[in-house]
Amino acid sequence: MAAAAGQNIAVVVHRAGDLRLETRPVPEPGPNEVLLRMHSVGICGSDVHYWQHGRIGDFVVKDPMVLGHEAAGTVVKVGSGVTHLKPGDRVAIEPGVPREMDEFCKTGRYNLSPTIFFCATPPDDGNLCRYYKHSASYCYKLPDNVTFEEGALIEPLSVGIHACKRAGVTLGSKVFVSGSGPIGLVNVIVAKMMGAAAVVVTDLSASRLQKAKEVGADFTIQVKNETPQEVASKVEGVLGCMPDITVECTGVQACIQAGIYATRSGGTLVLVGLGPEMVTVPIVNAAVREVDIRGIFRYCNTWPVAIALLASKRINIKPLVTHRFPLEKALEAFETTKRGEGVKVMLKCDPTDQSP
Known part of the structure; x- marks a missing residue:
């Protein structure tokens, strides 16, 4: 991983109207976390809203925040305690991770947990970057016949x-x-x-x-x-x-x-x-x-269902992707989304693999 150090480009919103490409250190996965090399990240209306307005309701951008929460990538490193994933595994990322086992988690409605971590919701950083670490339990292995883009689209599909x-x-x-x-x-x-x-x-x-x-x-x-x-x-x-x-x-x-x-x-x-x-x-x-x-508030317990539907070819969500941009052209991609062009704009984060 040493070769990749310092090459972690991220799309960061600083305040309303201020969106930047920045270099950040490659994170180190902690216990029960995995480090991912991001592949495909979709732009959501909420990402554009944070860029344009600096807030959504009570969620206000106070510090620079990495955008992106519709994502798939490849495991490059696993933290201690991770047994179900290994380097090389392709995964879809569920962006909402409960921080504690509260009553909502106990009843299976963890999306309602008030302390949940959620990618690209202030103050939590998202995953529109080259390298990103995430809770291993909320990374779901993709079958070989499901593309990275389909993996990224599981987030809107889950809604x-x-x-x-x-x-x-x-x-x-x-x-x-x-x-x-x-x-x-x-x-x-x-x-x-x-x-x-x-x-x-x-x-x-x-x-x-x-x-x-x-x-x-x-x-x-x-x-x-x-x-x-x-x-x-x-x-x-x-x-x-x-x-x-x-x-x-x-x-x-x-x-x-x-x-x-x-x-x-x-x-x-x-x-x-x-x-x-x-x-x-x-x-x-x-x-x-x-x-x-x-x-409804986001979703819960939907990733396994979505992966099963995609793997069995019971549904086809590929037509949703209408535009693709390399990560370096993120600002152009955001402008395209803001203008309402196409349906889903996908950013390709891995310079060595721009395939769907």
């Missing part, structure tokens, strides 16, 4: 798995997915995989709706300036009935309103997209129709 589970998608479900960005798209993929009979997607962008069709959406609706009630009736029109389940992936107030109006009485609305803290919604409409409103 879809967790949301569709919370929504109760099952055989024959009629599902309305609001928003056709990366998270909307993974929800389409997962809902279809879980047995949804029909999935309708709404978005402002025709190109994003075309991508939704590619990954399995049955119907798409391009919204322009309709009222929430009008959107709801369009959804009912194409499905032939009101959806049992709505997965709201935008966080936009009007879209949440449309989600409530659209969902069948007795159905479920899952809020995935995050917008402002205070939102005006027709809550009484939901209440008297027994529409259950559920939230």
Whole structure:
């Protein structure tokens, strides 16, 4: 490893509008940790938001922070106590690692642990860099037929798995997915995989709706300036009935309103997209129709499921990657994401291997 020392380039946000490529020392893995040579890291909307605004809600960038949390790489060194991984293993990284065994961990909902470490959420550094160390228990070995990029995409895919589970998608479900960005798209993929009979997607962008069709959406609706009630009736029109389940992936107030109006009485609305803290919604409409409103916070226990689905080729998430940049061109990659081009922008961190 000595040869690599000092060659650890990282993408670091210092404050709103200030994104830099920096050289950092190669970390040393502690007990139960592994050192990884990063390969593929996707750019998430949250990464762009920290760069543009320096904060998301209560999470504020106070010190320089390495971005990136959708990642896969190769083990190059293992700390003491690590038995399930060895140098050379290709792994996908789950970015949220509980720091203590609290009541949430005991009940299997470790994502809700208040002290959880999470890549690229202040003050925790992410993994958009050449070398990164992580808890070995949250690194999952990739089968030979699953690419690094698929491994990196397990992070957004996990949001879809967790949301569709919370929504109760099952055989024959009629599902309305609001928003056709990366998270909307993974929800389409997962809902279809879980047995949804029909999935309708709404978005402002025709190109994003075309991508939704590619990954399995049955119907798409391009919204322009309709009222929430009008959107709801369009959804009912194409499905032939009101959806049992709505997965709201935008966080936009009007879209949440449309989600409530659209969902069948007795159905479920899952809020995935995050917008402002205070939102005006027709809550009484939901209440008297027994529409259950559920939230999600990231995901838990999803990596083994996702790897099994990818290895068995039951789902295909490769079409989500539309742009690739070497790590050295990270600033250009972030600008591309900010402009809303394509779907998923992937950064290639290993100069010796730029393959998917």
